[in-house]
Amino acid sequence: xxxxxxxxxxxxxxxxxxxxxxxxxxxxxxxxxxxxxxxxxxxxxxxxxxxxxxxxxxxxxxxxxxxxxxxxxxxxxxxxxxxxxxxxxxxxxxxxxxxxxxxxxxxxxxxxxxxxxxxxxxxxxxxxxxxxxxxxxxxxxxxxxxxxxxxxxxxxx
Numbered sequence: 001x002x003x004x005x006x007x008x009x010x011x012x013x014x015x016x017x018x019x020x021x022x023x024x025x026x027x028x029x030x031x032x033x034x035x036x037x038x039x040x041x042x043x044x045x046x047x048x049x050x051x052x053x054x055x056x057x058x059x060x061x062x063x064x065x066x067x068x069x070x071x072x073x074x075x076x077x078x079x080x081x082x083x084x085x086x087x088x089x090x091x092x093x094x095x096x097x098x099x100x101x102x103x104x105x106x107x108x109x110x111x112x113x114x115x116x117x118x119x120x121x122x123x124x125x126x127x128x129x130x131x132x133x134x135x136x137x138x139x140x141x142x143x144x145x146x147x148x149x150x151x152x153x154x155x156x157x
Contacts, residue, residue: 002033002036002037002040002041003033004135004139006139006143007139007142007143010028010143010144013026028120028143030119030120031118031119034117037115038115058081060076060081062077063076064077067080069082074086074088094111094112096108096110111136114136120140120145121140121145122146123146124137124140124145124146124148125148125149125150126148126150127150128149128150129149129151129152133149134149137149
């Protein structure tokens with residue numbers, strides 16, 4: 001959301017002259033938006049975690065599985081937990097194929113890497129056509145990275 005808003009502001013600045021506003025020399029600073037975005041995300045995470053604690057909900061981190069016990073039970077890292085309500089937040093991790101499968105795959109980054117970028121890349125290539133890929137391509141392009149979006153095309157029979 002923060003990065004999308006930054007791109008929207010860049011578009012507004014681009015169009016200012018059409019509405020009579022003179023904005024010569026406006027510069028974008030990637031480091032500033034990155035620092036502010038990271039602080040915002042940290043603050044949100046703290047708020048969410050505090051709300052969970054206020055609701056007297058236990059957070060158990062680890063790898064878990066449901067058991068065959070008669071009551072709702074989950075086993076996490078060898079310890080069993082029973083409760084009337086159990087929420088499993090699975091999370092997820094992107095997978096990068098090996099270079100043997102897709103040559104050069106290790107040279108790229110996942111969408112997580114986008115949030116770790118310390119500088120706006122001069123050029124970027126985004127592989128995929130899902131909403132995250134299209135959104136990242138749009139953000140990078142609007143903020144000044146010469147961006148290309150690669151989309152696989154299946155053959156029509």
